[in-house]
Amino acid sequence: MRNQVDSRRGLNDSRLVLILTAIFLVLVTGTGCNRSSSQAPQLMFVHIAEDIKVDPSAQTLRLVKVAQQTLYFSDRPQRLAGHLKMADYLQEWTAKAGKDNFHADPPNATLSVYEPGQPDNTVAVIEITNPVVDGADLVYNYKVINGTMPASGGATSLFIDWIGVGGGVGAGFHGVGVGARGPGVY
DSSP, rough: OOOHHHHEEEEEEOHHHHHHHHHHHHHHTTTTTTTTTTTTOOOOEEEEEEEEEETTTTTTTEEEEEEEEEEEEETTTTTTEEEEEEHHHHHHSSSSGGGGOOOOOOOOOEEEETTOOOOOOOEEEEEEEEEEEETEEEEEEEEEEEEEEOSSOOEEEEEEEEEOTTTSTTTTGGGTTOOOOOEEEE
């Protein structure tokens, strides 16, 4: 019984940390500040996975059993939210996506991992590159900007910095904007 209670408490703690991390990202990146409502939205992305495997020597992280939909959201004034299929998200990593894309300018991301037995989530700010789908997993190369990569795995979220004006992701991209999929426009 105690393990079930500890497990549920860890899951609730994980959700709280994920919410706080998302708020932190919005505040730190300053999205929504000094933007007019006529500008294209700046979308941030989130991957959620059941587990993570990190290979420090190869500088790769594997999102194990990653959700096949990548969540996106934007800050004020557009307040868009929804999801993209993995294939659509990965298109942003190609030169075909426009001059301002993740391939040309790799994004920063915040990795939040619930490590069993740890009192708090492990959080690291990283730069990610070269996404590769491997079965039900998604593998990235990474470079640590701040923090420490986790030693072991658990429930994982990866919050990916925005792309907006000039990139392939914006109003009209894969249904983003008027008539958006997912939760839609608020």
